[in-house]
Amino acid sequence: MEYSQKVIEHYTNPQNVGKIEDASGIGEVGNPVCGDIMKMFIKVENNIIVDVKFKTFGCGAAIATSSISTEMIKGKTLEEALKLKNTDVVNSLGGLPPVKLHCSVLAEEAIHEAIADYYRKEGKLTEEEIKQKCSLKK
Amino acid sequence: MKTIYLDNNATTKTDEEVVKAMLPYLSENYGNPSSIYKLGRENRKAIEDAREKVANAFNCDSNEIYFTAGGSESDNTIIRGIAYSYKSKGNHIITSKIEHPAVLETCKQLEKEGFEISYVGVDEDGIINLNELKNLIRPTTTLITIMFANNEIGTIQPVKEIGEIAKQNKILFHTDAVQAVGSIKIDVKALNIDALSLSGHKFYGPKGIGALYVKQGVKFDKFINGGHQERNKRAGTENVAGIVGLGKAIELAYEDLEKHNEEIKELRDYYVEQVSKKIPYIKINGSMEKRLPGNSNISFRFIEGESLLLNLDLKGICASSGSACTSGSLDPSHVLLAIGLPHEIAHGSLRISIGKYNTKEEIDYVIDSLVEIVGRLREMSPLWEKFIEEEKK
Ligand SMILES: Cc1ncc(COP(=O)(O)O)c(C=O)c1O
Ligand code: FES
Numbered sequence: 446m447e448y449s450q451k452v453i454e455h456y457t458n459p460q461n462v463g464k465i466e467d468a469s470g471i472g473e474v475g476n477p478v479c480g481d482i483m484k485m486f487i488k489v490e491n492n493i494i495v496d497v498k499f500k501t502f503g504c505g506a507a508i509a510t511s512s513i514s515t516e517m518i519k520g521k522t523l524e525e526a527l528k529l530k531n532t533d534v535v536n537s538l539g540g541l542p543p544v545k546l547h548c549s550v551l552a553e554e555a556i557h558e559a560i561a562d563y564y565r566k567e568g569k570l571t572e573e574e575i576k577q578k579c580s581l582k583k
Numbered sequence: 584m585k586t587i588y589l590d591n592n593a594t595t596k597t598d599e600e601v602v603k604a605m606l607p608y609l610s611e612n613y614g615n616p617s618s619i620y621k622l623g624r625e626n627r628k629a630i631e632d633a634r635e636k637v638a639n640a641f642n643c644d645s646n647e648i649y650f651t652a653g654g655s656e657s658d659n660t661i662i663r664g665i666a667y668s669y670k671s672k673g674n675h676i677i678t679s680k681i682e683h684p685a686v687l688e689t690c691k692q693l694e695k696e697g698f699e700i701s702y703v704g705v706d707e708d709g710i711i712n713l714n715e716l717k718n719l720i721r722p723t724t725t726l727i728t729i730m731f732a733n734n735e736i737g738t739i740q741p742v743k744e745i746g747e748i749a750k751q752n753k754i755l756f757h758t759d760a761v762q763a764v765g766s767i768k769i770d771v772k773a774l775n776i777d778a779l780s781l782s783g784h785k786f787y788g789p790k791g792i793g794a795l796y797v798k799q800g801v802k803f804d805k806f807i808n809g810g811h812q813e814r815n816k817r818a819g820t821e822n823v824a825g826i827v828g829l830g831k832a833i834e835l836a837y838e839d840l841e842k843h844n845e846e847i848k849e850l851r852d853y854y855v856e857q858v859s860k861k862i863p864y865i866k867i868n869g870s871m872e873k874r875l876p877g878n879s880n881i882s883f884r885f886i887e888g889e890s891l892l893l894n895l896d897l898k899g900i901c902a903s904s905g906s907a908c909t910s911g912s913l914d915p916s917h918v919l920l921a922i923g924l925p926h927e928i929a930h931g932s933l934r935i936s937i938g939k940y941n942t943k944e945e946i947d948y949v950i951d952s953l954v955e956i957v958g959r960l961r962e963m964s965p966l967w968e969k970f971i972e973e974e975k976k
Contacts (some may be wrong), residue, residue: 448893456893462963473965479907480915480926481887484965500965502930504889504908508963544911 448505449539455509460516463498470566472558476551481507485515485555489563492522499555506545510534510552523560527579529553557581584899587945591877591938592734592762593903597828598787604831605789608824616821617810626823633830637794640833641779642770644799649813650826653793654761654782655685656806658728660817661757661778661795662689664803665726666698669755673723677754679703679711679740680921681733685780686759687917690728703729708870709738709922717748726755731763731779735905735918735934736869737878739767746775755801761785761793765836766844766875777801783825787939788832792825843939848876850946851937855879857950862957864970866928868919877937880905882919882928883953885967886960891933894956900949905932927966 448456465486473484481503488496497519499511514534518526531549535541541549561579564570570578588596608629614622616630631645638645651657666676678690680702690700701719703711711729727749732739742758749756757778760769765786771779777798784790797803809818836843855867858881868880883891888906895902903909905916907930915929924932935949961967 453893456890457897459963464968479913480930481908482965484968500963500968502885502927502964502966503887504906505893507887507908508890544913547913548908 447542448509449541451513451537451539452506452509452541455512455538456505459508459512461498461512461519462500464500465496465498468498468559470559470561470563472555472560472562474551474554474558476503476507476547479503479547481548481551483507483511483551483555485511485552485559487518487556487559487563489523492524494518494521494523494526503551504545504548506541506548507551509538510541510549511555513538514552514556518556523563526556527560529556587898587900587941587948589935589937589941589945589949590901590903591941592737592785592875592934592936594784594790595787595938596940597784597789598832598835600835601788601828601831605824605828608827612823616823617812626821629823630821630826633826636830636834637781637796640764640769640837641796642772643796646814647796647799649795649797649816650821650829651793651795651817652791652822654683654759654780654785655793657761657780657782657793657795658683658685658759659689660806661780661797661803662686662726662728663693664806665755665757665778665801666693667804668802669725673721673725675699675701675721675723675725677701677703677716677719677724677727677729679705679729681705681709681711681735681738681918682728682730683734683759683761686728686730699723705738705921707923708873709733709736709868709918710870710873711740711745713741713744713748716745720748720752720754724752724754726757728757728759731758731760731769732767732875733869733918734762735916736880736922737762737875737936738869739763739873739875742776743774749777750775762875765833766840766877768837768840771796771798778803783829783832786832786836789825789828792822792829794829844876847937847939847941850941850943851877851879853943854935854937854946854950855881857946858953861950861954866924868922868924868932875936878934879936880932880934882924883931883933883957884928885964885970886931886957888930888932890960891931891956894960895949895952898948898952898956900952902936903934905934906930 468486888904919929
């Protein structure tokens with residue numbers, strides 16, 4: 446199994462690691478496949494993600510996908526961030542080994558959960574609307 | 584960057600003396616050992632000399648040694664060979680939950696073919712449960728196959744007791760000694776071992792060559808059909824260079840056994856002691872007493888093994904892990920689960936296996952690197968964050 450140069454760059458030097466104390470939204474998801482956990486913190490101002498941080502308990506691919514996806518959603522509107530697909534993340538990493546594709550889904554889910562958490566706290570949308578908007582599974 | 588090789592349970596660096604012994608057989612000594620002219624006869628002699636060396640290591644006769652293409656082939660050959668040959672006596676085989684896949688997968692295959700397999704469990708130290716073993720024996724049991732020493736946690740099994748149990752019950756006993764050969768003196772007679780597998784590359788010999796000891800009188804089916812090589816058990820023109828290398832390697836391994844073992848064990852104990860002192864929240868997996876001298880297996884809680892290995896690799900350090908994320912199958916190590924570790928602790932396991940070429944400087948470098956990497960990965964871990972918050976309460 447070989448990781449791309451981009452993946453190596455990201456797990457060697459991950460971006461946006463940590464937590465945001467006064468986060469607007471927090472999403473935590475677990476990986477049913479191998480038991481890993483990812484936690485995403487977002488800070489939202491005027492519908493824009495002004496800051497994002499993550500914590501990950503997982504493999505090199507999980508760390509790299511967390512890192513690059515935080516870069517990809519920073520400065521974006523919530524709607525734009527929700528459009529980010531795990532395939533986009535994988536492509537910008539220059540691909541992942543097939544057994545590691547499930548790790549990239551975790552990042553996408555964590556972002557969606559964090560945004561859902563923000564909407565819940567904001568209290569403008571119903572749970573049904575949030576689920577729909579953030580395409581939550583549960 | 585310098586490579587620091589600490590994965591000696593995976594494979595070892597071929598000893599230069601072994602390489603030197605092999606070289607002529609990769610060039611001028613190219614004759615087919617089955618040919619009657621001198622070029623062939625000399626290679627036949629080289630093979631028989633190597634066989635003698637292997638037999639000497641185990642206190643057996645050289646006609647009880649068969650060369651194979653490695654540990655996996657030896658395991659496959661003998662387990663299936665015995666299963667088929669003794670089918671009229673019974674169809675039940677006992678093995679353990681912590682075997683190498685070469686044994687486990689062979690047993691699974693036999694299960695599909697209608698054989699019945701029982702898997703003995705181990706205690707939390709990784710030692711098989713002898714009482715359970717006794718209780719699993721049936722009138723139809725033909726074979727007990729239990730490893731000598733485990734490849735992940737290095738635990739040494741009570742082989743003598745297993746041999747006695749097998750003998751009392753007139754059951755054949757095979758042991759996968761791939762990890763033990765070269766670290767432990769093995770007398771197959773004293774231990775009542777009927778068959779034993781070994782592999783050259785685990786004790787500074789070449790890869791792709793192994794051997795099988797099978798006690799005189801034990802029947803096992805021919806495994807590869809063709810010519811009459813290896814007393815008509817394994818067809819194919821012999822891997823002469825590999826066999827010569829294996830012979831040299833086993834001779835060297837037992838020449839300086841105590842000295843090497845002592846040095847290796849000292850480094851291993853130093854590593855474990857320093858890690859225990861410098862890094863909190865770890866778990867040492869497997870018995871520290873009944874253990875191969877060079878093996879260590881430590882779980883670093885709240886972090887995942889693959890990311891640990893990747894970070895060690897960036898520092899030139901080679902090691903391995905039983906984490907689900909490294910396994911390809913995405914299941915954590917069956918051995919770590921068998922000793923009762925929960926998934927998330929099996930996740931953070933690191934096997935550092937020390938060999939005769941390692942130095943104290945290397946171990947110090949590894950310890951320093953681990954302190955830094957484990958610290959950094961914990962800072963990144965949501966489990967660590969949760970744990971620290973709960974500690975504060
Ligand atoms: C206990 C055990 N059995 C069998 C094998 C397989 O040996 P080989 O790689 O020579 O086929 C190994 C090595 O990986 C091992 O550690
Ligand atoms: S997080 Fe477990 S395989 Fe990637």
